[in-house]
Amino acid sequence: MLIGAGPNRSERKKAEILTAARGVFLKEGYSAAGMEVVARMASVSTATLYAYYPSKAKLFEIVVHDTVRLMAEPVRESLKVQGDARARLTALALAYATFMTEPATRAIFRMVTSERRRFEAIADHFLKSAHQELGGAAIEVIESLIETGELTAAQPAWAAGQLLGMLDHPTLVLGLAAGDEAQPNRPLAEICADAVETFLARYGA
Template identity: 45%
Template sequence: MSDKTTPETPAFGLDDPRVLTIVREARRHFMAEGYAATRMEPISRGAAVSTATLYGFFPSKQHLFSAVIADASGDFSAQMEHVRVANGGAREQLTRFATAYAGFMGDPFVRSVFRLVMAERPRFRDVAQQFFDKGRSDFGRPLMAALQTLTDRGELKIEKPSWAAGQLMGMIEHPVFFMPLVTGDEVQAARSPEQIAADAVETFLARYGV
C-alpha cells in the first residue's frame, strides 16, 4: 500500500479495552515524534500488548494514524458540546458561545492535534479533510442558526449568517489559536481568552447589532 493512499480504518473490536489503550498510546507518540519517526513496537510496549496483537487490530501504521485522528475528533465532539449557543438575548448568547469557543480553540491539546493533522495532510488528505470539515460543521452550523434566529427576532441585522459567523469565529481564532500555532504555545496572548471573547462580541455587535 502506498503512503499516498489513505486507508480505511478497519472494523475492530471497539469494546476491547486494548484498542483504546493502543490508540491513546499511539496518539502520544504521533504528537511527540511525528508520523514518520513513530514506530509500532514502542507503541505496543507502551500499551502493554504484543506487536502481533497491535497488528491484529491495526494492520499498518497508516490504519493506526487514521484511528488516532478519528479518536481525537471524537474527543473534540465531546468538548464541542459545551460550545453551543443557548437561549437568551443576543449579547448573552454570543458571549456564552465566544467564551466557550475561545477556551476550546486555546486548548494546547487542540493545537497539537491540528499541527499533527496539518503536517500529515499530503499523506492523509481524506482524513485531514474530514477532520477539518467536522470541526467547521460542529461549530459553524449551530452559530449560523442562532444568528438567523436572532435576526428574525430583530436583535441583529445580518444578511448572510455564514459570513457573520465566520467573522465572529475569526476574531477569536486568530489570537487564541493561529498565533500560538505559528509562534509556539509558550507565547501567551496579552489578553485572556475571556477578554478576547468579550472584545469579539463588542466588535460583532457594533457591526450587526440593531
C-alpha cells in the first residue's frame, strides 16, 4: 500500500504544478511568469518545483504539450454520440465551437503564437498537434458517415477542414481579434446548425 503511494502522490503533485503553471502562463505570459508564483499557486516549495521541472522553459514546454492532450478531449467525447449524419455532425460541431469560445482556449493559442520566436519548435508542435487531434476527430466522423452511405466526399480531410473552417471564424478568430472573453452574437447551437446544413448540402448523399 505504502509502496504505491509514493509514485501516485508524485504524479498528483506534478499534475497540480502543471495546472498552476498553465494558469500563471495564461494570465501573465511567459516572460512575466515567475517560478516562485507557480510554486505558490501549486502549494509547493520552489525547490520542489525545480526538482520536477528544472527550468521555466522546460515547464512551459510540458504545459503546452499537456494542453494539446487535454484540449481535444471534449471534441473526441462528441464522437460517442449516436444518430444520423445531422445528429453526429452537430454534436461534433457544438463540441468544437464550445471549445473554441472558451477564454482559456483563445489564451493558449495567443500565448503560443506570441512566443513563437522564442519557442518555434514548441509552437509548431502545438499547432500541428491541435490540427491533428481536432481535425482528426472530424475526419473520423466523416469517414464513418461515408461508410454508411450518408455522405459522399472524395477527400474526407478537405471536407473536415471546410466544416471546422465554418466554425473557426465566429469562435476562435473572433476571440483572437476581439478578446478572449468575446462571444458570438448568435447562439452556438444556431451557428453549428447553419454550418452542418451547409455541409450536408454539399456532401450529403
